[in-house]
Amino acid sequence: MRYGEPPRRGRRLAAAALLAAALAPAGAQQGPAPVELEADRVEVDAAAGVSVYRGDAVLTRGTLRITGERMEVHTDEQGALQRAIVDGTPATYRDRPEGQPRPVHAEARHLEYHASGPERAHLQGEARLWQGGDVVSAEVIDVDLEAQTVDARGGEGERARATLRPGRREEER
Numbered sequence: 117m118r119y120g121e122p123p124r125r126g127r128r129l130a131a132a133a134l135l136a137a138a139l140a141p142a143g144a145q146q147g148p149a150p151v152e153l154e155a156d157r158v159e160v161d162a163a164a165g166v167s168v169y170r171g172d173a174v175l176t177r178g179t180l181r182i183t184g185e186r187m188e189v190h191t192d193e194q195g196a197l198q199r200a201i202v203d204g205t206p207a208t209y210r211d212r213p214e215g216q217p218r219p220v221h222a223e224a225r226h227l228e229y230h231a232s233g234p235e236r237a238h239l240q241g242e243a244r245l246w247q248g249g250d251v252v253s254a255e256v257i258d259v260d261l262e263a264q265t266v267d268a269r270g271g272e273g274e275r276a277r278a279t280l281r282p283g284r285r286e287e288e289r
Contacts, residue, residue, distance in 0.1 A: 149177045149178035150177065151175065151176075151177045151197050152174075152175070152176045152177070153167070153169055153173070153174070153175050153187075153189065154169070154173070154174050155169035155170055155171050155172060155173040155174070155187065156170060156171025156172055157169070157170045157171055158170075165190060165191045165192065165193070165198075166188060166189070166190055166191075167188075167189045167191075168186070168187070168188050168189075169186070169187040169188075169189065170185070170186050170187075171185065172185070173185065173186065173187035173202070175187060175189065175200055177197065179211050179212040179219075180209075180210070180211045181208075181209075181210045181211070182200055182202055182207070182208065182209050182210075182227070182229055183202075183204065183207065183208045184202035184203055184204030184206075184207035184208070184227065185203060185204045185205065185207075186202070186203045186204070187200055187201070187202045187203075188200070188201040188202075196231075197231045198230070198231055198232070199228065199229060199230045199231060200227075200228070200229045200231075201226075201227075201228050202226070202227040202228070202229070203225065203226055203227075204225070204227075205225065206223035206224055206225060206242070207223065207224055207225065207226060207227035208221070208222065208223045208227075209221070209222040209223070209227060209229065209237055209239075210222075211261075213261065216247070218247050218248040219247070220245070220246075220247045221245070221246050221247070222237060222239055222243070222244065222245045222246075222257070222259070223239075223242075223243070223244050224239035224240055224241050224242060224243035224244070224257070225240065225241030225242055226239070226240045226241050227239055227240075234260055234261070234262040234263065235260075235261040235262050236258070236259060236260050236261055236262075237258075237259045237261065238256075238257075238258050238259075239256065239257040239258075239259070240255070240256050240257075241255065242255070243255065243256060243257040243268075244257075245257050245259060245266065245268075248281070249279070249281035250278075250279065250280050250281055251277075251278065251279045252266055252268050252276070252277070252278045253268075253276070253277050253278075254268035254269055254270050254271075254274075254275075254276035254277065255269060255270055255271030255274055255276075256268070256269045256271075257269075257276075
C-alpha cells in the first residue's frame with residue numbers, strides 16, 4: 117500500500133456501501149419497495165453511480181422484474197434507481213401496474229427502463245409488448261408507462277404489428 121492510498125478493505129467497504137445504497141428503498145417517486153439486484157458478476161463504480169451486472173442479471177422492485185444477460189444500472193446521489201440498460205436474448209420486462217387487471221410483459225434484444233421523468237421503456241430489436249391477449253411487435257417500441265401510451269415502429273422493410281382482443285376474458289388475468 118502506498119502513502120495516501122486507501123487500504124483495500126476501505127475500498128471494498130466503499131463499494132459495498134454503494135451497493136447497499138442501490139438496494140435501499142427508492143425515494144418517494146419510486147415508492148417504498150427496495151430495488152434488488154443479482155447476477156453472476158457485479159462491478160460497481162461508486163463515483164459514477166453505475167453498476168454493471170453480468171450473467172443472468174435480475175432487477176426487482178415490488179412487482180417490477182427486469183432480466184437480461186448484461187444490465188447497467190444508474191442511480192442518483194441518494195442511491196435511487198434512475199435507469200437500467202439491459203441486453204439479452206431477450207432482455208425482459210414484467211410488471212403489474214397499479215389499477216391494471218393484467219400484468220404487462222415486454223421483451224427485446226435491448227431494453228432501456230427509466231424509473232422517472234416520466235417512467236418509460238425503450239425496446240429495440242425484435243421487440244414485443246403484451247398484456248393478456250393484446251400484443252404489439254415491431255423493431256422499436258417506446259412505452260410511456262405513466263401515460264400508458266405506445267409508439268411502435270417497424271424496421272427496414274418491416275411493419276409494426278398489433279393484435280387487440282376486445283373484452284377481458286377471465287383466463288387472461
